[in-house]
Amino acid sequence: MSFSFFKQSRPKTPQELAKAVKDSLTALDSKTVAEVKALEKALEEVEKNIVTMRTMLSGDGEIEPSADQVAQLTLEICNEDVISLLFHKLPTLGWETRKNLVHCWSILLKQKVDSVFCCAQYMENHLELLDFLVVCYDNKEIALTCGHMLRECIKLPTLANLLKLYYSRSNFRYILESPSFGLFFKFVELPNFDIASDAFSTFKDLLTKHATAVSEFLTTHYNEFFEQYEKLLTSANYVTRRQSLKLLSEFLLESPNSNIMKRYIAEVRHLKVMMTLLKDSSKNIQVSAFHIFKVFVANPNKPRDIKVILAKNNEKLLALLHSLSAGKGAEDDQFEEEKELIIKEIERVSRLPNLQS
Structure with a gap:
């Protein structure tokens, strides 16, 4: 008695798989929503091919992928113009198929064939x-x-x-x-x-x-x-x-x-944005704004316009800074030191002549 009909089909070669992926994606073009069963069958074929591609690229958990097959598949995917099809068919594919495709894409991009990153080069040409x-x-x-x-x-x-x-x-x-x-x-x-x-x-x-x-x-x-x-x-x-x-x-x-x-940090418009964010209702935003605001103030080469803004708003700025704290233990100590230096610099700038006019 022959049991040949139980024999598994021969695994596809990289060339055959790339062509199968391309053909199944192309087949989606001829299916319409009106042909629901035909479309479902075509999507199943795409899904099966993408799963096979994922297995060839990353193994199945028991068998490691073949470096030669991975390289050959990468080359064929590019040569057969499969990448463009994969991208443009994304809206049609199911969630699980898209998930497998993302996994494949992260592997394909890293593959070098004959010293060339094929997929990167393909993207550069498209x-x-x-x-x-x-x-x-x-x-x-x-x-x-x-x-x-x-x-x-x-x-x-x-x-x-x-x-x-x-x-x-x-x-x-x-x-x-x-x-x-x-x-x-x-x-x-x-x-x-x-x-x-x-x-x-x-x-x-x-x-x-x-x-x-x-x-x-x-x-x-x-x-x-x-x-x-x-x-x-x-x-x-x-x-x-x-x-x-x-x-x-x-x-x-x-x-x-x-x-x-x-x-x-030499532009007044940016300083004004940071000053506004120092008044934000969120403490996190206030603290983050301070770390950029302090660079405006600490700049040893502040333009006159920046000094004028700091001087004219010194009372409001000092009040804001005195009430601001990071509240994170050791980080708070450093924050307080930086804040004190910035307060002193604003006070110094405010005493400079001819800035209040």
Whole structure:
């Protein structure tokens, strides 16, 4: 008696799997909502192929992935133009399939084939896919998936060429002068808290993961950027104000941004924002604002306009500072020392002649 019909089918090769993924995704185009069963079957085929791809890339818990197969699959995914299909079919795919796809994407991006990061190079040649990931924050069904995939692109130092898309003078304009980058100022205040938080995480990565590149961007686009950023600092949304203030101190204090910091603390409009935040109803925001405000005051090369503002508002500022405390044990001691120095400097500036006029 033959039991050959119990034999498992032969596992797909990387080439076969890449083609199967492409074919199943393409098949979704021919299915409509009116053909519910046909669409469900097509989605099941996609899901099965994505699961197989995840297993080939990361193993199944018992068997480790083959480095050769992973490299070959990565190459075939790029050569077969599967990445673009995967991105554009995200709205159609189910939650579990999208979750598996995010896992696959984080692995694929790190793969080098013949000294080339294939997926990074593919993205560099298909810049519109980055636009797609950004604008998908407006689609609550796939916003978190796209945010995760976008951050995977941002965080890898190996994607230096790709990151020029966001930051360099020559390539950054693609994002900055299209609606995409500016949309982050909107997305971080979306009413859906989870999506807004995710958008802020991506925004933060853009501004903190590659400090030198960010410095070049901020130098080139200083006025446009900080005009938009001020709206976040003065937002009616408490979470937006607090996160934006914390992020501002992070990227301004990066050493490559020292010239940006010097420029920032020389401008009265920025000082006024910090003075307003010192009066915020939230103690956390008051304390965070103090850590930026103190840089304006401690600056040994304060412009006259800054000194004038400090002198004219010295009584209100001193009252605010005297009532402000960090209240965190050892950290409170350092805070009080810094606060005392700032109080003394404001008092000194207030005594300077010709500043009250």
